[in-house]
Amino acid sequence: MSDELKKGLEGVLVAESGLSDIDGDEGRLVYRGYTIEDLARGASYEEVLYLLWNGELPSESELDAFASDMATERAVDDDVLGTVSDLADADEVPMAAVRTAVSELSAFDPDADEDADPTDEATNLAKGKRLTAKLPTIVAAFTRLRNGEEPVEPREDLSHAANFLYMLNGEEPDDVMEDVFDQALVLHADHGLNASTFSAMVTASTLADLHSAVTSAIGTLSGSLHGGANQNVMEMLNEVDASGKDPVQWVDDALDNGERVAGFGHRVYNVKDPRAKILSEQSEELGEAAGDTKWYEMSVAIEEYMKEEKGLAPNVDFYSATTYYQMGIPVDIYTPIFAMSRVGGWIAHVLEQYDDNRLIRPRARYVGPKDQEFVPVDER
Numbered sequence: 001m002s003d004e005l006k007k008g009l010e011g012v013l014v015a016e017s018g019l020s021d022i023d024g025d026e027g028r029l030v031y032r033g034y035t036i037e038d039l040a041r042g043a044s045y046e047e048v049l050y051l052l053w054n055g056e057l058p059s060e061s062e063l064d065a066f067a068s069d070m071a072t073e074r075a076v077d078d079d080v081l082g083t084v085s086d087l088a089d090a091d092e093v094p095m096a097a098v099r100t101a102v103s104e105l106s107a108f109d110p111d112a113d114e115d116a117d118p119t120d121e122a123t124n125l126a127k128g129k130r131l132t133a134k135l136p137t138i139v140a141a142f143t144r145l146r147n148g149e150e151p152v153e154p155r156e157d158l159s160h161a162a163n164f165l166y167m168l169n170g171e172e173p174d175d176v177m178e179d180v181f182d183q184a185l186v187l188h189a190d191h192g193l194n195a196s197t198f199s200a201m202v203t204a205s206t207l208a209d210l211h212s213a214v215t216s217a218i219g220t221l222s223g224s225l226h227g228g229a230n231q232n233v234m235e236m237l238n239e240v241d242a243s244g245k246d247p248v249q250w251v252d253d254a255l256d257n258g259e260r261v262a263g264f265g266h267r268v269y270n271v272k273d274p275r276a277k278i279l280s281e282q283s284e285e286l287g288e289a290a291g292d293t294k295w296y297e298m299s300v301a302i303e304e305y306m307k308e309e310k311g312l313a314p315n316v317d318f319y320s321a322t323t324y325y326q327m328g329i330p331v332d333i334y335t336p337i338f339a340m341s342r343v344g345g346w347i348a349h350v351l352e353q354y355d356d357n358r359l360i361r362p363r364a365r366y367v368g369p370k371d372q373e374f375v376p377v378d379e380r
């Protein structure tokens with residue numbers, strides 16, 4: 001047993017996976033051998049889900065069957081909608097509302113059975129399809145209800161991406177918006193053993209069920225060092241804008257105050273995150289189409305300065321922020337949108353974990369007091 005301490009488990013190999021491969025020095029990401037650039041350009045989110053869950057890209061008929069089957073699972077039970085409404089009334093933060101509602105989905109899942117084998121693959125694929133189909137319905141309903149608007153019922157004839165934007169805004173997105181959003185979902189679907197995925201795996205490794213694993217993962221994604229950073233990026237850019245300061249000066253002041261700049265740095269990438277490259281192009285194109293590239297230009301100025309000053313490059317959260325902002329999406333649902341995509345990766349990793357399970361249980365070096373003499377409470 002090694003006594004070498006690896007804080008944050010940096011670089012520690014804990015599993016084998018056939019899902020995503022990351023080259024942090026080259027800035028390369030592949031899902032099951034396909035580059036993220038090819039998938040973002042050529043495959044829909046549903047297609048990528050099929051790839052992650054089944055190991056191969058689907059044929060056209062397999063994809064049609066998979067996508068339409070998943071589309072029939074979009075509606076959520078009225079009781080869950082009731083909870084979502086209560087949470088919206090209570091002004092709950094979106095990620096907490098999503099975590100609570102997703103946990104409640106298990107009460108209405110036809111395959112949730114405490115006596116069943118939690119590792120059964122066919123059951124988990126069916127549950128996974130339901131979880132993935134219903135998550136956008138929860139996010140869109142929560143967003144509307146807190147604005148005093150009625151939820152919009154899901155439609156089965158729209159793609160996963162278009163249906164979410166339709167439920168959010170009450171109108172069908174145009175092709176450009178659908179495509180940009182679908183690409184964002186593809187880009188966020190999986191990323192090795194990131195913290196939320198690992199959290200799902202730890203939960204699954206105890207033989208807890210899929211809903212428990214996904215609920216754990218949502219909680220883990222919400223933090224500002226992980227998925228929560230996309231919301232923080234946009235809040236920062238809005239602050240920079242409102243301050244009237246030069247973005248570089250603003251960032252310089254923040255660094256001088258010992259603050260971290262959201263959307264920069266990564267545990268694995270030493271260069272620009274390949275997803276940020278694609279999203280920065282989306283952000284620029286959306287700005288050009290709207291005749292206002294202010295957000296893109298501000299982001300580029302900060303990117304150049306961070307590189308020069310700190311040697312840090314943007315991660316996926318940096319350019320997803322302005323992409324969503326220019327699509328008119330409320331800032332505090334950026335992280336729930338991340339969860340809507342990453343749920344596919346969480347489920348795929350949980351399937352792998354169940355398939356070759358061993359309890360995940362590292363250890364800590366004990367540094368507390370030793371040999372203390374116990375004194376009963378009434379004598380202390």
Ligand SMILES: CC(=O)SCCNC(=O)CCNC(=O)[C@H](O)C(C)(C)COP(=O)(O)OP(=O)(O)OC[C@H]1O[C@@H](n2cnc3c(N)ncnc32)[C@H](O)[C@@H]1OP(=O)(O)O
Pocket residue numbers: 008194224225226227229259260261262263264265266267268310312315316317
């Ligand atoms: C989808 C995702 O989860 S992507 C990541 C999203 N998170 C963020 O964008 C939040 C900002 N980024 C960070 O906090 C970090 O880069 C993390 C958490 C992503 C990675 O952290 P780690 O691999 O643990 O690196 P660590 O925290 O040790 O940082 C190394 C050094 O870089 C600095 N650093 C890292 N990121 C940043 C940043 N965004 N701003 C300023 N300094 C930073 C640290 O202060 C540290 O410097 P020091 O050695 O002088 O103390």
Ligand SMILES: O=C([O-])CC(=O)C(=O)O
Pocket residue numbers: 190191192193194195267268315316
């Ligand atoms: O891999 C990580 O540590 C964080 C990340 O980029 C992701 O989860 O997409």
